[in-house]
């Protein structure tokens with residue numbers, strides 16, 4: 048018998064930056080319950096789904112009472128009585144309610160509202176069948192995504208202490224999630240020791256990585272390399288480096304303005320990054336160019352070795368069509384997937400499909416503003432992602448996801464990690 052949506056309830060909860068966000072809970076006539084919480088970015092692309100925030104003086108305008116109200120007045124009545132198993136249908140309703148051309152008295156729901164609702168529906172549909180969400184997406188996954196974990200935070204996540212936003216490691220020789228996390232935890236501690244030996248430590252950045260006291264990008268990379276070597280693991284053999292440049296943040300009027308404040312051209316900037324990718328074992332390079340700089344992205348793909356994948360985040364915004372075009376342009380090798388960039392689980396699944404159809408690698412990612420919601424672990428597993436990126440290995444909103452992957456691994460009886468992809472010959 049069909050299990051129907053009975054109620055859709057929203058409330059204001061809090062994210063890891065102390066900013067309000069939307070939680071939605073869906074219950075069904077069969078007694079199933081699913082919950083989703085919207086995350087929030089700090090370095091957002093201009094084409095991302097726009098969040099609905101209240102504005103005004105309180106909470107820096109970031110309150111979400113309107114979004115919570117809209118779930119009650121518009122979303123709940125539209126979803127009641129629908130089959131919870133019909134996730135695509137539910138997401139179509141959310142998309143229509145959030146349409147670009149709203150009636151005068153119907154405000155847009157915002158990507159935060161649709162994301163929380165869509166995730167809640169996913170978990171309710173899984174609960175309705177008595178299975179976890181990953182299993183709803185893929186009953187028999189053959190592998191778990193390989194973790195990409197932040198060790199040092201910079202850019203918009205550490206008051207622009209470094210130009211580069213994210214210095215991450217990927218345990219490439221690890222064969223299980225358990226082993227991968229042990230390697231990363233050792234490196235996290237060792238890098239902390241290296242930084243402590245240089246002077247006072249400044250705590251952690253937004254995603255739990257060390258807040259660096261460094262003179263620039265290459266100094267941060269040297270600290271990271273020193274930390275890796277201290278553990279006895281071999282950079283380039285056991286451990287790869289992943290960088291999220293988040294270049295949109297310092298791309299102004301067609302020029303790049305990095306740490307030193309000196310504006311340089313696209314080709315000069317990409318040449319610097321290509322050199323860094325040769326000097327250090329960089330296996331993924333995310334958003335090396337600004338969100339509108341196709342030439343910069345193409346130069347990065349053309350200039351780096353096949354062992355360095357160029358990843359699109361702000362450049363792709365989890366949009367199936369942008370992904371297809373970027374693949375044809377040879378502007379990316381991999382797509383970063385964030386549900387709240389595009390607003391629903393179905394639209395993000397379409398982005399994953401588009402990436403696969405075009406031979407791109409897939410990285411499923413959390414945001415810098417997160418909560419205890421663990422959906423990303425289920426999506427990355429169920430979509431067969433190559434990598435999963437949720438920040439560092441400290442702070443509860445991050446470990447919630449790593450710990451969920453450990454549970455998924457246990458439930459599956461111990462899974463291999465996805466092989467490390469390389470650029471396909473074109």
Ligand code: PGA
Nearest residue numbers: 087088089090091414415
């Ligand atoms: P954000 O950063 O969530 O602050 O946008 C994450 C990323 O750029 O990958």
Ligand code: ZN
Nearest residue numbers: 291293333360
């Ligand atoms: Zn990014």
